[in-house]
Amino acid sequence: MTLSEFKRALSRSTPPAGLAPALxxxxxxxxxxxxxxxxxxxxxxxxDCAWVHAYLHRVEGxxxxxxxxxxxxxxxxxxEPLATEWDAIVTALLASERR
Numbered sequence: 562m563t564l565s566e567f568k569r570a571l572s573r574s575t576p577p578a579g580l581a582p583a584l585x586x587x588x589x590x591x592x593x594x595x596x597x598x599x600x601x602x603x604x605x606x607x608x609d610c611a612w613v614h615a616y617l618h619r620v621e622g623x624x625x626x627x628x629x630x631x632x633x634x635x636x637x638x639x640x641e642p643l644a645t646e647w648d649a650i651v652t653a654l655l656a657s658e659r660r
Contacts, residue, residue: 564648564655567584567591567651581609581654582605582607582609582610583602583612584658586602586613587651590613590616590647591647595620595621598613598617599614599617608634608635609634611631613650615634616650
C-alpha cells in the first residue's frame, strides 16, 4: 500500500484489513478520531506504536508527554507540522511492512 492508497482508504468507515496496530491508529487519527487511535497504541509496547503515541500527544497539545513517547520510540522529537509528521510516519510504517 502507498501513502496515496492509505489516504484514499480514509473515505471508508473501517480501516483496511490487516493493518498493523500503529497504522490502524494512524488511520483513525486521519479520520480525526483521537480517542480510538490512542486506545490502540496506549498499551502496545512496540516502538512503532510509541512513535504514533508521541504524534497523538502532539495532536492533543500535550507537549509534556510527547517527548517521553518519542524516547520510547527511539525517534527524535519534532516540531514539524502535524500533517507532515502523519505523512512521514505512515510512509515509514508502510515501507517497513513491505520488507
